[in-house]
Amino acid sequence: MRRWFNTTGHCQADIHYMLSPSSRLPDLKQLIEQRNYFVIHAPRQTGKTTAMISLAEELTSSGRYAAVMVSVEVGSAYNNDPGAAEIAILPTWRDTIEDTLPQDLQPPTWNYPEPGQRIRASLRAWAQACKRPIVLLIDEIDSLENDALISFLRQLREGYRGRPKNFPQSIGLIGLRDVRDYKYASGGSKRLNTSSPFNIKVSSITLRNFNAAEVAELYQQHTDDTGQVFTSDAAAMAFDLTQGQPWLVNALAKEIVENMVKETSVTITHEHILKAKEILIARKDTHLDSLAERLQEPRVKAIIEPMLAGLELGNVPSDDIQFVIDLGLCTIDPQGGLRIANPIYREILPRVLTITPMASLPHISPTWLTEEGELNTESLLKAFLKFWRQHGEPLLGTTGYHEVAPHLVLMAFLHRVVNGGGTLEREYAIGNDRMDLCLRYGSTTLGIELKVWRNKKGDPEEEGLEQIDSYLARIEENSGWLVIFDRRSKAPPIQERLSTKxxxxxNGRHIAVVRA
Structure with a gap:
């Protein structure tokens, strides 16, 4: 049977390419042997469910445990009624256990006691009847909130001391966040802010992304099955663009082998990876779209907006920083500082924010193209100046990201340009005080640096010239644009300040300095 790259739901070994969970969770079996309870958290679409199902299968197949992964998501409809949540959860658990474990490891008939005791009593009855120690992996734990969550965690804590004969030997809670960030809307608090009432956990483990070798290993499985080769440069490019984020790694390959290059005799190169990246970003599949929706949340905007603007974070709560890390939007750079988690996310976030400005753009004739269809950068500059003079400032109000409003409007304009067959790449980071754009169209590459002149700051032109010089050196170009947006409260009117020189x-590079 042929296998496929998977981007929906958990992987199934008979039809999907997949990696062993042991390499990304190397110490988990030891925790289980020590009868520990633990938390595993990671962003969505990182393979948590696949890894835990595979782990449960391995543990059961070893002959030492009765291991199964269950979910509590159905209880989330009853977050203020613990008893109703229990009644919803336990039948789904039983179905999963019956579908997963052999008959001699399944629980006896569960006789439900009073509300608030049903989870504990059912697990106690199963542990007493089962001939093997039980390992229970509980998925979607942070879908529970409020009283249902507190009751559930307290029942696990109460049963803990009876393990392994009278309660599961080991329990893992699987979700997006650590226990202290589970929601509890009581007394004005939105989070538990403590591991209690699950203070019996011995460890909180983050499921890491694939490393470069694992990306190559996953792609090699396709080569082994079909003979179609991913070059080493292609696998390396996939890792660079995704930083090993499992959904993205699979999505790039799936787009290529199922749509772009169906003939298995054709070797897959890094050019295919780059083209697939553009397709994913433009299509905004569910995973990317769900991340983009987060941009409107105030605690996310408070971090992403200064990152886009190149500013310092300021007084942002540490919980909010951890929140964007747990979402998978950001990560801590090994050299220090918060950054967007991977280059694909770095592209998709500002592109999503330009949707409204793009929808608000007037009709613009492509006067920047030559008769041969090539990009003329001088004509493009004239077209931009005309556009900004007529429409720039009114369009600033089409985005809620005030600090980078001019950046987004300019990018909306440039997207109108590249929609004819080019690409627009972005670089930005906390504290850089700039955004770099690279527009590629046919044989033409244009490097653009965006700077902002703010209140109580000096003219950024000199610093900007040094920065665009360095950026052009990286992209191996000898000319580009430096665009300075004057956002001072006493800036001259647009008609007076809009100019170019x-x-x-x-280092002798020629720069068009645009004041806007």
Missing amino acids: TATTK
């Missing part, structure tokens, strides 16, 4: 950097 030519400057030369210390």
